[in-house]
Amino acid sequence: MKEQKNLEFKESVTNTFLKTVSAFANYGTGRIKFGIRDNGDIVGISDPEKTCLDIENRINDSINPVPQYTLSINEKNSVITLEVEEGLNKPYLYKSKAYRRNDTATIEVDRLDLTRLILEGQSSSFEELPSKMEDLHFTDLEKKLKSVLHLETFSKDTLKTLELLDNRDNINIAGELLADKNSFSGTDIVRFGDSISIMLDREIHEHESVLLQYDEAVNMYRKYYQYDEIKSITRETVSLIPEDAFREAVANALVHRAWDISSDIKIGMYPEKIEIISPGGLPKGVTEEEYLRGGISVLRNRILGNIFFRLNLIERFGTGIRRINEAYHDSEKKPVFDISENSIRISLPVVNTDNIPNTLTEDENKIYRLLKGYSMASSEIAERAAFGKTKTVKILKKLVEDGYVRSNGNGRGRKYSVDLY
Structure with a gap:
């Protein structure tokens, strides 16, 4: 038995375990076993019943608010197991600090993570916070709504219906992201040559509507990965990379990215593929397996996602990854998904129409x-x-x-x- 992200060993009871209690209560249910050395050797606790009372008192006196937990004693080896449940009233603080697990270590959270915990404890999200910008305009959003939904008038009531404006007439972060101008990072699109040291074209779209960023990314894709081919008397558009897959990948990057991170979405266009790197890992509550399988949708940015859904830019019910895979159904090369704690990378290869790959050794x-x-x-x-x-x-x-x-x-x-x- 070894220590894991959700399992920690303590040979004896000292206040250091309280940091891990904070971490489990903030980020996910876990267990602390007392009477086991770091290397897994079982030594037991001399007076487990008295020690349980000591553990209980330390948690109740030191963690604010007090999380849900249970204590149990293994009668055979006198090992105490403390199980701490992830709580709803975040952040759970020890000495006015919040903690999280980093592999098998417990570390203090940074300011960004602390802010996220506070919002989660309030059942809120970053996109619901009020915008600090004034005099925002929504030309791009209005055009899209009138074109796609045939909206006749655009007013404050429209913004309220879309949850972009609160009862005090304050625009929230989601509204700012959809405004013509905003204060956020955007997309950095680069077309590379034979190596990453050769940049043939570059467009950086920052501080502008996410709807415009989406359109500009699609335009650049069409510029380099589509061409017209004349067959007999008809003209057909040939796509080197399925457009449906690219659209889904860009829309998902804009909707699911962590907007509280000051970093651009990176779109690298190479001769053999397009790579889209989105800041922020998976939304809380979604595993890598669930993400790749599709069929489950947990929106990090619910309001923004709802707008994209209304405009037919994404599917609400988590079918984006499946749709990307389906676009490559007849291709030998398939999309590659690389998921880390802080980013998601989607690689869309140029379609190979041959039945057997001809570039392999x-x-x-x-x-x-x-x-x-x-x-x-x-x-x-x-x-x-x-x-x-x-x-x-x-x-x-x-x-x-x-x-x-x-x-x-x-x-x-x-x-x-x-x-x-």
Whole structure:
């Protein structure tokens, strides 16, 4: 048994465990086991019943507000288990400070995370805060509403209906983001040449409506990834990357990003792919598996998401990832999703219309064929391909990076697949 993000060991009771109580109450239910050394050796507690009372008193006297928790004693080894539940009345403070878990360590939260905890405890969000800007105008929003929803008039009542204006006539952050001019970061779009040191074109859209940012990103995509082809007497538009996939990826980046982070959405346009990097990881309550599978929608920015839904720019019920995958249904190369704590990267490869990839080496193609329609661990792939483990892992890494193969899971549970989505 080892320490984990939601499991901590304490050989004895000292006040340091109270920081972890704060962390679990703020960010997710966890357990602290007393009577176990850091290396997992069980030593037990000499008087567990008296120690439980001591733990209870320390929590009640030191954590504000007091979280929900339970204490239990293992009669066989005298180990005490303290289980702390994630609470609703955040932030939970120890000595006026809030804490979170960083892998197996407990650290103090920064100002940004503390603000988020306060808003969460108030059942509010960043986009609902009042804007500090005055004299905001909504030309882009008005045009979209009249064009898509056939809105006849645009007024304060419209803004209230869209939840962009409160009863005191204050525009909120969501409203500011939709205004013609705002105080926020935006999108940085770069078209690269044969290397990242060669920038052929660049557009930075900051402090302007997110609706305009969306349109400008689509325009630049069409400029470099679409062309007209004349067939017989008709003219057809050919897309090197499915437009539906690009639109979904950009809209999701704008709606789901963390706007309290001062950073642009990065859109890198390469000869072989487009990469979209959005600040902020997954919304709270969504796992990586749920995100990739689709069908679940937890909006970090509910108001902004509702506007995009009304304008037919996103689907409300979390189908964006599925729609991106469906756009690549007939392509050998598939989108790549890279999720970290602070960002989400979506890589959209140029479509390969051949039935079999023609850019793979003989060894790469052998593994690709083995995986087509199956899901296997690297050890099984190495055995079937008659390759060494190191060589197999190296090939798999490249196939994943190039979008031919998908990787799911972590550690020994990681499996690789082709055409399963």
